[in-house]
Amino acid sequence: MISQFHGPVKKKNSVHRLHEICVKFSVFSDLHDRRFGKDNRRLVSAVLETSPDLVITGGDLHEDPHSPDPIYALFCGLSRAVPVTYTEGNHDLRRGRHQVSEETHQQHLQRIAQSGAV
Numbered sequence: 130m131i132s133q134f135h136g137p138v139k140k141k142n143s144v145h146r147l148h149e150i151c152v153k154f155s156v157f158s159d160l161h162d163r164r165f166g167k168d169n170r171r172l173v174s175a176v177l178e179t180s181p182d183l184v185i186t187g188g189d190l191h192e193d194p195h196s197p198d199p200i201y202a203l204f205c206g207l208s209r210a211v212p213v214t215y216t217e218g219n220h221d222l223r224r225g226r227h228q229v230s231e232e233t234h235q236q237h238l239q240r241i242a243q244s245g246a247v
Contacts (some may be wrong), residue, residue, distance in 0.1 A: 152182050152183070153179070153180065153181050153182050153183075154181050154182060154183040154184065154185055155176050155179050155181040155183075155184050155185070156184075156185045156186075156187060157172075157176070157184075157186060157187065158186060158187025158188050158189055158190070158216075158218065159187070159188075159189045159190075159218070160189070160190045160191070160200075161189060161190075161191070161192050161220065162190075162191050162192045162199065164199050168199070168202035168203070168205075168206060169199050169200075169202055169203040169206065170206065172203060173203060173206035173207055176207060177207070177210055177211070181211055182211065182212075183211060183212050183213075183214070184207050184211055184212070184213045184214070185214050185216070186213065186214060186215055186216055186246070187216055187218065188216045188217050188218020188219070188220070188221055189218030189219065189220040189221060190203075190215075190218070190221060191220075191221060192220055200241070200244075201240055201241070201244045202244075204241065204244035204245050204246040205244045205245055207245070208244065208245020208246060209245070212247070213245060213246040213247070214246060214247055215241050215246035215247065
């Protein structure tokens, strides 16, 4: 499920007047290594069809720390069009830190960043 938020955000301009702008973002989490087509293309398409200004991931995107390639592909596909955030969930942390070395975990985080997520 892709969640969306539309709402006014107060923003100050250079003369300190408040203006309303609309920010639209999509949120998803708990993929647990599920794949939606090659390189998660179906999910990328579904998210981008909502025309978000930002994509927020809520964690638990993968379970197997040795096979996170679908997540990297997902972030690459999304980040070409929109900023993407990455948040580790309890499954990501458990898998990422306790079953692999800290060095491997750091390499994973680096690859996430190289895939365009922050």
